[in-house]
Amino acid sequence: MSKLDANERWKSKMLLTDHVEQYERKEEEKTTGSKMLTNDEREMIRDLILLPHIDTMVGKSLKEIEHSGNVLKRAYLMAGQAIQRRIMRDTYQLQKELKQRNIKFFADEQDEFISYHKIFCRGYQERFGLTRDVMRTEISLRLTKYTAELGEALRNILNNVIKK
Incomplete structure (x- = not known):
């Protein structure tokens, strides 16, 4: 859960689809891990x-x-x-x-x-x-x-x- 999810004000704002995709990609990388070596x-x-x-x-x-x-x-x-x-x-x-x-x-x-x-x-x-x-x-x-x-x-x- 990110800070934006907990903040009720952001639910009513409109986001560009590019930003939504970028946000979802970051969340996906956190859960699956990045492809590069750590x-x-x-x-x-x-x-x-x-x-x-x-x-x-x-x-x-x-x-x-x-x-x-x-x-x-x-x-x-x-x-x-x-x-x-x-x-x-x-x-x-x-x-x-x-x-x-x-x-x-x-x-x-x-x-x-x-x-x-x-x-x-x-x-x-x-x-x-x-x-x-x-x-x-x-x-x-x-x-x-x-x-x-x-x-x-x-x-x-x-x-x-x-x-x-």
């Missing part, structure tokens, strides 16, 4: 592009830890596997959300410094590029976030055990 959707696509890279990095680290003679090897492996499960869960949720929004993307080409993807969004096509520096930064931030979440979960578990 910033949230771009972030979702970016994350979905980065998550397989993060999973690969964590997997390589886990293989290195398996072959090491570290005393805390088992704890590191469990932490890495928990992070990998979280990555898989996030990947699945993002894929599901993008599918519901009718958004698909494919790797297009890769230059030395930029990775391009084609995005098909509700009938429109767009090209999305990520530089290596941005990818490294975002991967680092995401890994830090996963590690912090795991640390917080462990802290909560330990606090509950100590209280008992």
